[in-house]
Amino acid sequence: MLTKWLKETNIEEVNLVGGKNASLGEMIQHLSSLGIKIPNGFVLTSIAYDEYMNFNNCYEKINLLISEIDIDNTENLKEKGYEIRNCINSGSLPDTMKSEILEKYKLLSKEYNEDNIDVAVRSSGTAEDMPDASFAGQQDTYLNVRGEEELFKSIKLCFASLFNDRAISYRKLMNYDSENVKLSICIQKMVRSDLSSAGVAFSLDVNSGCKDLIVINGAYGLGEIVVSGQIKPDEFLVFKPTLEQNYFSIIDKTLSPKTQKIVYSNDPKEKTKIVEVDKYNQNRFCINDVKILQLSKWVMDIEKYYSKKYNKWCPMDIEWGIDGQTDELFILQARPETIHSRKTTTELVEYKMIHNQNKELILSGIAIGDAISTGKVHKMKSIEDISNDFKVGDILVTEITDPDWEPIMKKASAIITNKGGRTCHAAIVARELGVTAIVGTVNGTELLEDGMELTVSCAEGDVGYVYKGFLEFETIKTNIDDLPKIKTKLMMNVASPNEAFKFARIPNSGVGLAREEFIINNYIQAHPLALINFHSIKDKNVQKQIKELIYGYNTPIDYFVQKLSYGIARIAAAFYPNDVIVRFSDFKSNEYANLLGGRDFEPHEENPMIGWRGASRYYSESYKEAFGLECQAIKYVREVLGLKNIIVMIPFCRTVSECEKVLAVMKEYGLERGINGLKVYLMCEIPSNVILAEQFCKLIDGYSIGSNDLTQLTLGLDRDSELVAGIYDERNEAVKTLLRQVIKVCHEQNTKIGICGQGPSDYPDFAEFLVREGIDTISLTPDSVIKNIKVIANIEKSLE
Numbered sequence: 001m002l003t004k005w006l007k008e009t010n011i012e013e014v015n016l017v018g019g020k021n022a023s024l025g026e027m028i029q030h031l032s033s034l035g036i037k038i039p040n041g042f043v044l045t046s047i048a049y050d051e052y053m054n055f056n057n058c059y060e061k062i063n064l065l066i067s068e069i070d071i072d073n074t075e076n077l078k079e080k081g082y083e084i085r086n087c088i089n090s091g092s093l094p095d096t097m098k099s100e101i102l103e104k105y106k107l108l109s110k111e112y113n114e115d116n117i118d119v120a121v122r123s124s125g126t127a128e129d130m131p132d133a134s135f136a137g138q139q140d141t142y143l144n145v146r147g148e149e150e151l152f153k154s155i156k157l158c159f160a161s162l163f164n165d166r167a168i169s170y171r172k173l174m175n176y177d178s179e180n181v182k183l184s185i186c187i188q189k190m191v192r193s194d195l196s197s198a199g200v201a202f203s204l205d206v207n208s209g210c211k212d213l214i215v216i217n218g219a220y221g222l223g224e225i226v227v228s229g230q231i232k233p234d235e236f237l238v239f240k241p242t243l244e245q246n247y248f249s250i251i252d253k254t255l256s257p258k259t260q261k262i263v264y265s266n267d268p269k270e271k272t273k274i275v276e277v278d279k280y281n282q283n284r285f286c287i288n289d290v291k292i293l294q295l296s297k298w299v300m301d302i303e304k305y306y307s308k309k310y311n312k313w314c315p316m317d318i319e320w321g322i323d324g325q326t327d328e329l330f331i332l333q334a335r336p337e338t339i340h341s342r343k344t345t346t347e348l349v350e351y352k353m354i355h356n357q358n359k360e361l362i363l364s365g366i367a368i369g370d371a372i373s374t375g376k377v378h379k380m381k382s383i384e385d386i387s388n389d390f391k392v393g394d395i396l397v398t399e400i401t402d403p404d405w406e407p408i409m410k411k412a413s414a415i416i417t418n419k420g421g422r423t424c425h426a427a428i429v430a431r432e433l434g435v436t437a438i439v440g441t442v443n444g445t446e447l448l449e450d451g452m453e454l455t456v457s458c459a460e461g462d463v464g465y466v467y468k469g470f471l472e473f474e475t476i477k478t479n480i481d482d483l484p485k486i487k488t489k490l491m492m493n494v495a496s497p498n499e500a501f502k503f504a505r506i507p508n509s510g511v512g513l514a515r516e517e518f519i520i521n522n523y524i525q526a527h528p529l530a531l532i533n534f535h536s537i538k539d540k541n542v543q544k545q546i547k548e549l550i551y552g553y554n555t556p557i558d559y560f561v562q563k564l565s566y567g568i569a570r571i572a573a574a575f576y577p578n579d580v581i582v583r584f585s586d587f588k589s590n591e592y593a594n595l596l597g598g599r600d601f602e603p604h605e606e607n608p609m610i611g612w613r614g615a616s617r618y619y620s621e622s623y624k625e626a627f628g629l630e631c632q633a634i635k636y637v638r639e640v641l642g643l644k645n646i647i648v649m650i651p652f653c654r655t656v657s658e659c660e661k662v663l664a665v666m667k668e669y670g671l672e673r674g675i676n677g678l679k680v681y682l683m684c685e686i687p688s689n690v691i692l693a694e695q696f697c698k699l700i701d702g703y704s705i706g707s708n709d710l711t712q713l714t715l716g717l718d719r720d721s722e723l724v725a726g727i728y729d730e731r732n733e734a735v736k737t738l739l740r741q742v743i744k745v746c747h748e749q750n751t752k753i754g755i756c757g758q759g760p761s762d763y764p765d766f767a768e769f770l771v772r773e774g775i776d777t778i779s780l781t782p783d784s785v786i787k788n789i790k791v792i793a794n795i796e797k798s799l800e
Contacts, residue, residue: 018124018184041188056091088160118190121154144271194263195324197286198223203303208501214238221261229420238296247642251569351459354472365441367464373436375413401426414456438464461498484793491779500574510578512779513756519567528626530597531556564633572643586651614652619661631669649681685709697749707757730759
């Protein structure tokens, strides 16, 4: 059987049609009924490959050359690989094969009302796209192929691509015997995404391995520009649990300047070409929300189907495209993701920089994975520069890597590229090889020189950092199954949304403190009143900076609410369905003044630490509208995105009357305690919060002790002053007396009480005191959770 229609094949026929074609046929047969659209096409089977190879007497010569290849010798690999491909390309197709291919091509063209349609000629290896190895991008695909001559030429090139240098090297590395690997080819109707957009989607977070996320990358034009990493694509994060409940569920959107796209070319020698994207579209998302959600539902359906098929969780790597002529979304291919699905979930590996060392940052980019590596720079301009000079442990620095670079990538201690996104082929291969990588640095090749000693860190969130010199770091391995079970609920203090999914892998009971200040300071950067009153800002330079920040958003207010929403949503989703306590902003006036436009709206205070902060701002007529934006963001995340595990917390509330006023303002902006399950907590950080605890408890659902401010105000000292730093100690008996009292009152009032201050993270004996007093939850910095689980287990044992 030389050819088959896609709809006639399935996953049981991998040896006949290859992984990619088998998957396409399986989806056409079983998922089309769910509305998932896949372009039609037909398959040239592995029997046809065998017939071609035998017809042209290729096997004997290829097997001899393969036996002579040393994959660690790049010159040898290049030389022998070229000989093999030349042997295949110089052959001819048997007449029976030609006629069968042409017959199906004409029928496919007729189906789309054309004489000769444009097709994609896609390789499909019999060992690729399986759950234990991806072989991503190992063989070639040819796009915009039309007519008999181009079709036959592309088929031969696909056959030859089974022996690309990268494919030969990868198979040897993965212990796959080249003699047993054959090739099938798919001739598939082209989706005109050159007139719209295309990209990739993963049914998990490719960095943290979180099962609940869908990561979509996209750009204008044909998807090859995303897959190959030639640009930094737009990125969209969709949260599965709330999507299943039919919420909006897009928890983050990252706009990238998509300056180029790949489109059809009229040049017969070059079937596609790269062109510039017009300025207007560069700063618009390449796919709308409706299509994002439609694609996400398809991704979930595909993952569920294959997980059931393989009887285990099967995360998927999917290519998609939108036809610009019909505005229809299509799935172009789907393969099992092979990195996180093979990882053990019980071992937690953490990479940490040693503190108190000078770090000189050179550049940053998109972190691939979460490891740290060191090495010396070895720059390469193109694949032609690959030579045996590259030493094991060198850092590969280049414009862009793709699977062709695999023979060098496996030798590298780290990879740094100017271009690419975290779902490009280079990133996928780097993860599979276990190589630290930072992509999309923009100017890495300019700033880095051969021989420079570097530390490459992906252990600090989604952003990867390149530091000068060899810095010290440690690797900590913990088997989660070996940790003792404890009764006290341990939560985490999480500031950075970008690190939330990484931190969520640590055993926890949720987030005890998510500070809005971090999101406002690092992501929004502008004062909320400056955004509300944008046109009244006096400093034209500040106006210009804010204009640049909000470009692409409808209004400055939309910018603030959406940015804050996305930051909060990332943290809430990472720890879902556990509680995430989000504290309203608690900047001091001097800190607010440092935000863009802040000096126009902030007073000068001699002691901002005990001045106009927290609750006193929220009901003030001069700040109330700004606080309303925070309420809008919380309401959006809870009610539109469906992340109802969010609890809001009011900071620095001095009096019961203030608490009542803040609750009234919240209600005015759509946040009312008890409605849609909303819980309101109060920071316990002022002695009045302890003294009047019984009255406060009637207005709130929980207390969270802020031991830093409570210690400061109990002992009457400035915690920022080095002159009295020696007196500052949360373990002072005066502070502990207040804590005993407030814990007791909260228990009597059936009000939850926890602590989110720094004390328990720094002092295990302070944590022991809190456990003995019966505190409900302790919220710690992520790096101290594992240590404290062991400490608390011993404390609880002694109390039995």
